[in-house]
Amino acid sequence: MPEKQQAGDERPRRRQARGERRIAQLLEAAAAVFCTTGYTAASTNAIAREAGVSPGTLYQFFPNKEAIAIELGDRLMHEMRETYGEALAPVDPATPLEQAVGAAVDRFIAFNCEHPVFFALMHGPDVPGRITEEHDALHQTLVTRIEGLIRSFLPDAPDADVTRTAQMCLGMYKAGLELVLAHEEAERGAYVQELKNALFRYLEPLTRDGAAPTPDPAAPPLP
Amino acid sequence: MPEKQQAGDERPRRRQARGERRIAQLLEAAAAVFCTTGYTAASTNAIAREAGVSPGTLYQFFPNKEAIAIELGDRLMHEMRETYGEALAPVDPATPLEQAVGAAVDRFIAFNCEHPVFFALMHGPDVPGRITEEHDALHQTLVTRIEGLIRSFLPDAPDADVTRTAQMCLGMYKAGLELVLAHEEAERGAYVQELKNALFRYLEPLTRDGAAPTPDPAAPPLP
DNA sequence: GGCAAACACGAGAGATCGCTCGCGTTTCAC
DNA sequence: GTGAAACGCGAGCGATCTCTCGTGTTTGCC
Known part of the structure; x- marks a missing residue:
């Protein structure tokens, strides 16, 4: 379980099954986008679109692009x-x-x-x-x-x-x-x-x- | 009022000695910036700053970043x-x-x-x-x-x-x-x-x- | 059913970057 | 000397990207 918590400000959220599914889905989409465009050129919006979700949803699960x-x-x-x-x-x-x-x-x-x-x-x-x-x-x-x-x-x-x-x-x-x-x-x-x-x-x-x-x-x- | 020439051929400008010097200076600066940050992360403003000139001057000699x-x-x-x-x-x-x-x-x-x-x-x-x-x-x-x-x-x-x-x-x-x-x-x-x-x-x-x-x-x- | 938290949305704030434009300065051929 | 063109400046335009926020929906637990 790769749950991380920064010292102090961010406590771990209790994920639901739906959330875990979204995470896997987002990571798969990110892999596809990184493969075709590379990391820097890959936009978070493109990853969200590839996964079929909104940009806001992506940031529900990852604090920033690097974390993905x-x-x-x-x-x-x-x-x-x-x-x-x-x-x-x-x-x-x-x-x-x-x-x-x-x-x-x-x-x-x-x-x-x-x-x-x-x-x-x-x-x-x-x-x-x-x-x-x-x-x-x-x-x-x-x-x-x-x-x-x-x-x-x-x-x-x-x-x-x-x-x-x-x-x-x-x-x-x-x-x-x-x-x-x-x-x-x-x-x-x-x-x-x-x-x-x-x-x-x-x-x-x-x-x-x-x-x-x-x-x-x-x-x-x-x- | 001189007409803009935007499509087709761009006729070569007659460079002065000063211009040739600037070009060499800009290329040297670009080499330094590319070396430390890579091409994509290198900003044209950073190259101009490294060369000690303004962004506008850079674009007197190169139509775009790629041309550099x-x-x-x-x-x-x-x-x-x-x-x-x-x-x-x-x-x-x-x-x-x-x-x-x-x-x-x-x-x-x-x-x-x-x-x-x-x-x-x-x-x-x-x-x-x-x-x-x-x-x-x-x-x-x-x-x-x-x-x-x-x-x-x-x-x-x-x-x-x-x-x-x-x-x-x-x-x-x-x-x-x-x-x-x-x-x-x-x-x-x-x-x-x-x-x-x-x-x-x-x-x-x-x-x-x-x-x-x-x-x-x-x-x-x-x- | 009731409620809090997790999930989802999408417009847009904030920042950055490539590049332009208007205007002033220097150089050079004549 | 004089005019034209090359040179130089830097604020800022427009596009793009990361990430936020207010709001609405779904889920899990009592």
């Missing part, structure tokens, strides 16, 4: 944790890296395909204040999880290297996700495979010689 | 072509892939570090209409160039595969750029190296067996 996105993000995050929480759990080092990468990618791609608004909310540099914080929190959570996964294969690497590798993995995943979402059907599947390939090839050398993290290139940097 | 970003993008693109145009030219297949990747990454990273507004303008999903077109045009240009570079090493691969690989490379570069720009000094250098590693390891297997593009994993693809 926050609540939507919270529910999305909760569902992600519930459904795919173990996707990045550390695995037995005996597990082939290829399988671990493939499974993790498949799960996350599936989630993002089912909830396109997640990508819209998490990818916009236009989102203000608190949403950015949530974004950063999620990012950090994912990086930590990936670090754990990498540690399964590289128990003795320096922390800084593992963090960098995890950040790079997450960045590659985001880039791949964008490509996957931009294509359909067979081509989409091909991009999923391409993303797996990229991640696998990036990580595979690390599993072979745990002591030599970054093979320094012979050539000095060009001017 | 367009002109800024055009000049950036021009400078990029002039300075780094050959960064992605096809290379002698004898060139080590590691060198080719390293040189290309170094050049583009340098450009983006020198012009942070480039990243801000090209990375915002908030930018409207014509800027998105320019973004897509640049994206397509880069993909085509990368395709050419990949063809240097893979003369006989199917077009679709090369395109996918090029898109993936560009995505990885964008992701890496974001990480590079988010860090400073030594850590930044480490991320540059990490990006090079990722790209190199992704592309390296393709240069060995030109006939087997994607090693199919044991698991069947999910829908």
